[in-house]
Amino acid sequence: xxxxRENRFIKYLRKDRLPHIFCAGCGNGIIMNTxxxxxxxxxxxxxxxxxxxxxxxxxxxxxxVKCDSLHTTHGxxxxxxxxxxxxxxxxxxxxxxxxxxxxAIGGNHLIHGARRNINLTVICINNNIYGMTGGQISPTxxxxxFGSTAPYGALETPFDLSKLVKSAGATxxxxxxxxxxxxxxxxxxxxxxxxxxxxIEVISxxxxxxxxxNKMRSPIDMMKWMKEESVIKRRADKLSxxxxxxxxxxxxxxxxKEPEFSEKICxxxxxxxxxxxxxxxxxxxxxx
Amino acid sequence: xxxxxxxxxxxxxxxxxxxTEFCPRKxxxxxxVLNKKGVHVPGPENEDKCTKCQLCVxxxxxxxxxxxxxxxxxxxx
Numbered sequence: 001x002x003x004x005r006e007n008r009f010i011k012y013l014r015k016d017r018l019p020h021i022f023c024a025g026c027g028n029g030i031i032m033n034t035x036x037x038x039x040x041x042x043x044x045x046x047x048x049x050x051x052x053x054x055x056x057x058x059x060x061x062x063x064x065v066k067c068d069s070l071h072t073t074h075g076x077x078x079x080x081x082x083x084x085x086x087x088x089x090x091x092x093x094x095x096x097x098x099x100x101x102x103x104a105i106g107g108n109h110l111i112h113g114a115r116r117n118i119n120l121t122v123i124c125i126n127n128n129i130y131g132m133t134g135g136q137i138s139p140t141x142x143x144x145x146f147g148s149t150a151p152y153g154a155l156e157t158p159f160d161l162s163k164l165v166k167s168a169g170a171t172x173x174x175x176x177x178x179x180x181x182x183x184x185x186x187x188x189x190x191x192x193x194x195x196x197x198x199x200i201e202v203i204s205x206x207x208x209x210x211x212x213x214n215k216m217r218s219p220i221d222m223m224k225w226m227k228e229e230s231v232i233k234r235r236a237d238k239l240s241x242x243x244x245x246x247x248x249x250x251x252x253x254x255x256x257k258e259p260e261f262s263e264k265i266c267x268x269x270x271x272x273x274x275x276x277x278x279x280x281x282x283x284x285x286x287x288x
Numbered sequence: 289x290x291x292x293x294x295x296x297x298x299x300x301x302x303x304x305x306x307x308t309e310f311c312p313r314k315x316x317x318x319x320x321v322l323n324k325k326g327v328h329v330p331g332p333e334n335e336d337k338c339t340k341c342q343l344c345v346x347x348x349x350x351x352x353x354x355x356x357x358x359x360x361x362x363x364x365x
Contacts, residue, residue, distance in 0.1 A: 005295045007351040018300060019350055025304030029349025037346060179310075181346045220309045 009036045012046065013064050020064050025219025027178040027204030028058055031125055032065070034181050035094075038188030050091045052081040054106065056098035057132045058125035058204075075106025078113040081120050089262040092121075092192065099126040099140045103159050107139075114168035114197045118261040121191045121198045124161060127206040135209030142246065146213040162201050166254045171196035173254040177203040177226040180250065187252065195260050203230075203248055293356055294332035300352035303327040307344045307353060313337040316344070 009032070010018075022028050039046065049067045053059035055074040062069035068091075072080045081093045102110050102124045113120060129147055130136040137147040137154045140161065144153045166173045172194040174187040184202060191198035205211065205222035216222045226248065233251030236244060294315070308316040308330050317333035332338075344353050 005354055006297070007345060007348070007354050009345075009351050013351065019302065022349065024302035024349075025306060026349055029351065030347060033346045033348070033351065181343070185346070219304050219306060223306065223310070 009033050012036050012066055014066050017064055021060060022057065023206075023208045025205065025207050025222075026057070027127065027202070027206075027219075028061055028125060030178045030181060031058075031123065031184075031202055031204065032061055034185040035123065035188055037181075037185040038192060041185065041189040042192040044092060044192055048090060048092050050081075050084055050093045051096060052077045052084065052093060053096045054098070054101035055132075056101050056130075057127075057206075058096055058098040059101060061096045075101055075104070076109060077101065078106065078109040078120065078122065082113065082116070082118055085118055085120060085262055086265060089119075089266065093119075094192075095120055095122045097122060097124050098131075099124065099128065099138050099161070100130050103139045103161055110165065111168040114165045114170040114199065116261045117169055117171060117196045117258050119195050119197070121188075121194075122200070123188070123191075124199065124201045125204050126161065126201055127204045127210060128158075129206055129210040129213075131206045131209050135213060145210070147209070148213070162199070162253050165197075165199040169197070169258070170199045170254060171256050171258050172198035172252075173201075174199075174252045175201040175203070175248075176250050177223075177230055177248060178205060179223045179227040180230070183250075190252075190255070194255075195263075196258055203250075293354075294335055294338065295354045296329055296332070297352040297354075298323050298325070298327075298329050300350045301327055301329045302350050303329060304349060305330060306347050306349065310347050311344055312341065313339060 051062035051065055051067055051069040053062045053071055054077040070080055077095045077097050081095050084091060085093045126140050128141050130138050135148040137150045139159045141154045142158055146153055162173050162175045172191050176184040176187055187200055191200050203226055205219050207219045207222055211217055211222045216225055230248040230250045233249055236249045305318055308318050315332055315334050315338045316330045319328050319331055323329050340355055342355060345355055
């Protein structure tokens with residue numbers, strides 16, 4: 001196709017691999033668009049972006065983007081990203097991960113990344129189900145939702161990922177759905193500019209598995225559901241817990257400034273090189 | 289004078305119809321005709337209603353839509 005007639009986000013994608021493998025109406029494509037839009041708004045250098053992903057539908061995104069990317073083992077993208085960031089702190093490392101990747105198998109890596117407050121941007125695409133493997137219930141599936149492993153409805157209480165990461169020590173936490181792309185790209189812009197661990201949870205649609213098993217067969221039905229069920233955080237603070245049953249609370253949960261991990265490492269190296277000894281904390285092995 | 293052009297790339301569109309539903313001015317219409325890939329590609333039927341909010345460009349999961357304006361040389365400084 002003529003280059004002037006192309007979508008404005010195609011220039012960031014590997015054209016030879018398009019159209020991508022995602023189902024018709026999958027939210028991953030929308031999240032790609034909002035990420036590029038947020039990146040443009042944050043005026044970031046695309047050459048410095050490194051994308052890291054684990055395993056899952058959402059983790060196929062970096063394969064389509066024309067930047068340095070790493071497709072890693074299941075649940076471990078944040079560990080690999082920590083290594084990339086510390087080896088070369090001027091890189092802007094972005095982790096694309098799914099709910100199975102971040103909450104189920106890689107839950108520990110997620111909370112320890114947040115605890116260290118390392119300068120990563122983690123975009124967690126939460127589609128409430130294990131979409132790639134056949135629609136099994138995931139740790140974030142809402143109570144009572146159906147899946148191939150829960151024919152009578154899920155009984156467990158789902159993880160609130162944003163709350164978890166906030167209490168683990170992340171400095172920027174926000175949650176939006178794919179039906180609110182403008183707010184989502186603003187959040188991505190803020191997350192990219194934030195120096196510290198930034199976590200964005202995007203509630204996304206999976207019409208093929210979650211929608212089909214929960215009476216929302218088309219992507220439009222799913223997006224309408226997300227739009228109707230979402231409550232902005234400011235309003236949700238005033239509502240009781242019964243009223244918030246089954247609702248999606250969206251908004252910004254955390255936006256603070258804390259010392260960042262890779263900077264601390266750089267300071268440590270600097271002080272070690274100039275004085276010969278590390279003077280960050282009082283060591284038990286160090287004499288008076 | 290601003291002339292508007294909406295293009296939908298038939299090779300990329302998968303026919304999810306998110307654009308027909310979420311366009312605030314209902315510019316897009318569903319189509320009954322299958323293209324060579326077996327997809328009902330929606331068409332921009334009411335182009336004159338478009339306000340260039342670019343929501344469809346951001347909402348298209350397959351990066352198939354382009355909305356641009358052809359600005360006359362007179363308007364440019």
